[in-house]
Amino acid sequence: MKEEFSWPRQAAEDGSAGKQPLLVLIGPTAVGKTRTSLDIAKTWNAEIISGDSMQVYRGMDIGTAKIMPEEREGIPHHLIDICDPEYAYSVADFQTGAAEAIGQIAGRGRLPFIVGGTGLYVESVCYRYRFAENGSDEPFRREQELFAAEHGAEALHGRLGAVDPEAAQRLHPNDLRRVIRALEVYHLTGQTFSEQQAGQTKESPYELCIIGLTMDRAELYRRIEQRVDLMMEQGLVEEVQRLLARDLPPTAVAMQGLGYKEIANYLQGNCSLEAAVELLKRDTRRFAKRQLSWFRHMKDIHWIDMGENFHNNLQSIHAIIAGKFQVDLEYTSNQSFRRG
Template identity: 75%
Template sequence: MTEHEGEKAELEGKKPPLLVLVGPTAVGKTALSLSVAKAWNAEIISGDSMQVYRGMDIGTAKIKQDERDGVPHHLIDIRDPEESYSAADFQAEAAKTIMDIAGRGKLPFVVGGTGLYIESLCYNYQFADRGSDEAFRAEMEAYASANGPEALHARLAAVDPKAGERLHPNDIRRVIRALEVYHTTGQTFSEQQEGQRKKSPYELVLIGLTMDRATLYSRIEARIDEMLQEGLVDEVRRLLARELPPSAVPMQALGYKEIARYLRGECSYEAAVELLKRDTRHFAKRQLSWFRHMKDIHWIDAGENFRNKLEAIHGILAGKFQDHLEYTSNQSFLDGGSGQ
């Protein structure tokens, strides 16, 4: 038996370990995740619904290849913008990746901010066929096109306030799906989610990063300014040149939808940037709301200095994963990084 086969055999009969780091956009997940991954012999699985798409790099704050510092990253650049990708797709592919990483004696480490994707993976949500109605879906798409995403979102909020709170108006695809669930089953999407068994198939550790709201908003605005300097407008222009339909996921993505309006002449550059900053602040608020509804999250103040955050995470992990993995050393962990 090879060493790889032996490690896989050891996993049989017990839950594989899974570390998850969540938090709102711009809170500092990426830099922290690299230090944690190097210290705990981990491989990172992206938990971001937009980073799966090739060519969507700047607007999704996708980590560059030369910034990964030797840490393997998974579920990034696995779809073309024309292709669909769902929470069920993510759950299936991430679960397979987790078993592969754990089977090689490493720690699977999910990092991201897409609440539904991460929660469905952590607790093995069952994505049974809830029924579909193509005519209803087309009707809702036409309604959104004619009246705007906010009007469509208001229809969802009226029948399913919890889903309305969690889903952004610009997330037209998921808003329509939530309305379709109610239309076809008579049960709200939130009721179906709450009915899921909240029992994890993993030896799970959930860590959440939070931050003073004013500081977070300032970081969001600074990040958007940096994205624009890096060429976000040209990135959106290249996507528009692919002639994707307006309902395509990338065209509804935060950062792309707003800049696309400017490029189509629907608003000024300054108005598009202001809209993007506003929408991103709202998005961060919704992310925090989603994660605060999840149980078992160990919250860490991301405003702490880098060493303090590393020490806090080490304290959380030391008693949980020591049996699974050989921790590199306390000193190497604390020396693993110095910035956000």
């Protein structure tokens, strides 16, 4: 039985132990983060923190491509299935929950490992963003909701594009809650959401190792279409039916997730199932493009092309992690550690 590698606990009270190591794996949807993360977690004695804004919701499994308990290979996963779809889970909620999980994981002598594709969520933890309390304007929010209901989500998204093109590029038109919040921030402060983000510090309280997965765009799009077809086979329509039966409002955060808005549109009689599926594939391709655009603005990412040999990719990833954290351990062919 191999010895389990133990990471140093969090810094001592006097700070002598240095920064807490934090491993991060990012990349667009369908690039292979889940499969890769399991191997990394087993190799480096890590626990995974989901960095996905929709996997927090119970009962939303298929459309979010959630890794189920029986698929986790014994690796603890955090921030999955922690709230009901009625709750408007926010990036501030994620930041708090992830910070708590990091502390708990490190306290067990294991490596905290964030895996996900929601760029703002991941960055908010990596660099401990401060979210200004700009207040709210409920009449303004209702006005924007009514505008979207009358003219469509794309028209509201166009309003955001007129004042904050960078935020509009990053936010999906169907993400009404965040689009409205970005408009509200500008309405209340005269400063765009993007300007507020740009003012955030990029110094991390952690010893970061960020791995980014990418692949040829055509191959990524092919994998996205395959994933959507599989979701349909697994019962995405029935999953959305169950959500609609809960009488969730159209503006609920949970209903803005990819797959849910498109299939709900079909179930409400607004389009054919075939058209809904094609729209979902198109929207997911666009989402992957926006994810990559977001990640390009992040710094210190070690990129791995997943179109090459998977085993070689893993060897490269392990070498990056060992080098970044200066861990004097040798990775061997049987995935065991030997102290150097």
